[in-house]
Amino acid sequence: DAGVTQSPTHLIKTRGQHVTLRCSPISGHKSVSWYQQVLGQGPQFIFQYYEKEERGRGNFPDRFSARQFPNYSSELNVNALLLGDSALYLCASSFGQGAYEQYFGPGTRLTVT
């Protein structure tokens, strides 16, 4: 079975631009969470979506938004990019909202110049 997939793998953007990152969960998983991992730090929670509804939001500005589609895939959108948004963006899927085992994708490496 395919694991969590994310696209693109790498991305370079300029300050002020907008970016969309994509995530496909493991088949049968209905929950998707997004994390930001800045170099040298642990991942920080951004959003959780379950059954197409936002179920949790971390301490991130409104420039960050996300959505989940009927097939449970998800997009993370970041507007007005700042240099500090440069990070590895990780998507994790789980079967249910409270399921303890979250499976992470390989991440999208975003560089903002």
Place this chain on the structure above:
Amino acid sequence: AQKITQTQPGMFVQEKEAVTLDCTYDTSDQSYGLFWYKQPSSGEMIFLIYQGSYDEQNATEGRYSLNFQKARKSANLVISASQLGDSAMYFCAMRELSNSGYALNFGKGTSLLVTP
């Protein structure tokens, strides 16, 4: 406030030896979960082991075991018989139910290098 503390930025261990990676946590909840993840240089977070706050036995998964001391709020990872492929970043994380949903709070990680 920092919820997960990993005090060892880097650790070295010789192949076939055991190593303990430290993790302490802070919570006032009675129900929570503790996790360890491995992150190789490729970037993907690999789930290793889970311990629930109500579990009385320490969790074990193959060469990985979690030394859970609830009163001391510690959840150390023990890797037995280290292998060269164990070289990676290791993150301790805690899951709580809060107004942020079931978010994982991660520590800053410990870099483990296994030497021949």
